[in-house]
Amino acid sequence: MNAKGITLVESLIGVSIVLISVTGASSLFRAISAQQRTSDVAAVLSTIQTNITAAVQNTDAWNNIVAANPTMACLPGPCPNFFGGTAVPPMKIFIYDIATSAFQPYDSNSATSGFGKNGKICDSYSAAGNDACPIKAVINWGAADNDDPTFTGGIVRVRVVFSYSPSSGVRLNTSRYNFNVLR
Structure with a gap:
């Protein structure tokens, strides 16, 4: 120690x-921020799940x-040669939009149809990444009883598989958000 103290x-x-x-502290804040972004995306995926389920369950x-x-023209059944060795293509669905009080079309067969970070339908999804439209839902339908190769009628299973492709930021494994809804 010197005469001045230190x-x-x-x-x-x-x-x-x-x-x-x-x-x-900086590392901690970055980790918290990444976790918050993941939580935000998870909340949007849950909202989209709810909206798709409601659309399938709503008669109109x-x-x-x-x-x-x-x-789906053969519904309510029978649908001869339903599987026929080929997969049913992704389907269009109509999701209720509270802002417009109307059902908005979502075409999961389109390569660019997706959802924004706010859960609204957008048309600029890219598997390479797009922060404005990072969520994709591929929606297929089929017989709830997979052993019914001609689908003679009955319960329809709607399957939803999500993808999340932002151009930057946190990637998210969306497989746990994939779901089926029966109609």
Whole structure:
């Protein structure tokens, strides 16, 4: 210790402690921010799940869905050669939009149809990434009983598989948000 109070070594130790604390706090804030973004996307995916389920369960929306999808023309059944060795193409669905009080079309067969971070339908999804339209839902339908190769009628299963492709930021495994709804 010198006559003025603090040695050079003590000063360097003090500065090092402050820098370590600032670096740790910065890392903590980055981790919290990333977790918040993940939570925000999870909340939007849950909202989209709810909206799609409501659309499938709503009679008016379901009638619009059936009318908009040529592969569903045979409903309520029977649907001869339903599987026929080929997959049923992704379908159009109509999701209720509170802002417009109307059902808005969502075409999961379109490569660019998607959802924004606010859950609203958008038309600029890209598998390569797009922050404005990062969520894609591919929606297919089929017989709830997979052992019924001709689908003679009965319960329809609607399957939703999500993708999340932002151009930057946190990636998210969306497989746990995929779901089926029966009609």
